Amino acid sequence: MRKKTILGLSIFSVFLIVYAQTAASMAPNRANAPSGLTKATQSKSLHESVTSAPGKTVRLEDMQADLTITAWDRNEIVLEGSVEVGNANTEMLTEFLAGTKLSIEPSDDGFSVKLHTPFEWRQRKGIWSLSGALRNFLSSGKFNFSFSARLDVHVPSDQSLVVNNSFGNIKLSGVKGRHDVRNDSGEVRVEGCGGTLSLRNSFAPANVVHFKGPATVDNESGDVLLEEISGGAEVRNSFKSVRFGKIGAALSIKSESADVIGTDVAGDCRITSSFKIIDVRGIQGRLEVRGESSEVTVDNVKKDVVIESSFKPVKVTNVQGGLRVISESAAVTAGDIAGEARIKSSFNEISAARVHGSVTIDGESSAVNLREIDGDAVIASSFKEISASNIGGTLDIKSHSAKVIATDITKGASIASSFNSIEVRRVGGNVKVDGESSSVLIEEAAGNVDVQNSFKYVILRQTSGSIRVVGDSSGVEVSQIRMLPKGSTIDIRTSFKPIMIALPKDADVAVSAKTEFGKIHSDYPVYLEGEDIRLAAEVGKGTIPVRLETSADITIKKEL
């Protein structure tokens, strides 16, 4: 019962509110009534019409009004408008409105719509019917007089439009033709139109939706929205956002300091902006983005992607062509790239995963992280950690002062770094490491191993080819050698630090070990040579030469 009462009262209240609104909206215009505070205003309704024909051009030029232009199925142009004026002097208002006219006149290619007001008198000095007071007032140039106009235009649907307006909003709907719309400081909305569109506006949004044909929009300091444009589109704007969706052909956007966000472009797409977000998805063609200091996000592009940017993060995913990023001080993330990826940045992390082609990274002071690369990987970087895993081709790293971790490299690996550790695991080919002041760990290398380093330990495990280590004050430890193929060699030379090597028990080696100040420990029978402490041992057929040289201890073990 209580619920029913409350519900009933609520419905009654809503009804009363709606009723009150309706009643109020039907009340007379109080703004027209002069009062102590309210400036006197008067308005005048205008109406004109003319019979038109298909393909005509309707011109509305030198306008300062809110314009609504709508297509209809009649072969007639109908204008309905109102003009409102305000001033303290009601007599002057009446006279001004009496001199205000709407005209539609034939022109070369169609019709020209004009709104004549006594303001024109100032320019043309031709309307002598005006009273002296109004003439003097208009001549003085000191206005306390205001004017506002609204014009609804109905045109046949296949008319072209030439509109030149300022300080008013424009709405176009359903008209198909060659449209040239110029506006200044007023919103423009073009909806359900077709043909070609050239739209220029400023300081207010320009929205084009459901347009059949190509569209060009130039909007200084105004937002731009393009949605469902069946042709190509070209946009120029600044400082305000550009949004787009479902563009039927190529899209070009040149913007300055504006967000550019959109999806679904059937053709190629070129975007230039700066300092704001660029977020583009679903491009059927090629994509080019230039975004100085812009955060760039790209997803789902059918062809190549080229990005030039700086300082803000770049994220690219699902590209069916190749990728090229040239950036500065920007974090770059790339994933699921069908072609080749070339990325240049600096001072921020570069990360690429699931690239089916080769990858080239140039990242000064950038951390680099590569995963699941089907082709070759080339990395040039410095200072920050480099990590590469599951590389289908070769890996080539040229860095300095960077920690390097490389794992699961199908072919060979060549790594240069310094002052930080280098770890390499599971390499299908040769491994070459140049690590000044870097500790080096290499595990499971299928090919030859060649290491040059200084001051830090070199540890090699489970190698299957020749071993060459040239160290400077580096300790060297070699163990769990999987195999020493025919023709392979072991050559380990260092200074001031010990060498430990564990040889396979059935290896055919001829060992030569030399130390200046250390001791030699060997599981093999040895004999001494010369003045240095030198050891020679031959095991099996002795076909694989093993040279070990340091000024510290040498340990030779037989692997169990």
Place this chain on the structure above:
Amino acid sequence: MSLKKFDDYEKGREQEALEARLQAEIDSLKTPISAPHLWERIEAMLRKEETVARSRPARFLKKWFILVPASALVLAGIVLGFFFGLKQRVTPSGILAGEALQKIELKERQYVQAIDELEKKARPKMAAMELEMVSLYRDKLETIDAQIRRCRAALASNPANAHIRRYLLAALQDKRQTLAELLAYEY
């Protein structure tokens, strides 16, 4: 058989017949429905009815507790409806009424003052900024200044036009915001 005995015998037969009839009637009845605590429930209902009867004035008040706010709601609805309805009628005019014009002119003056203050602070900061940012902010401020000039030129011959006033105010707001952004920029 003595008469007394005969009477006793007759009484006995009548008694037997009566008992047999009663038994037959009992047998003809259906099994009674089980209703445990029936009396307790009846008593509870009776007590509740008594309580309800006693609290009739309270219920009456309770109704008022609903009706009064509901009526207030209705009244507020009517008032707000008329207020907003009438207010909406006043605003669609393209010409600003005197008081509104004064207010908007005051607002513009406030913006201009704020912009002057911010510009004084921004000038040395701009001098120290990197070239790209200087160029960006200079471009933006020049564009806004051009719009302010355009609006002022239009207002010179149409001072109470609401649309132009709105765009001038928007440009001033934009300039103030841009200068504030510039001052907040960390380089």
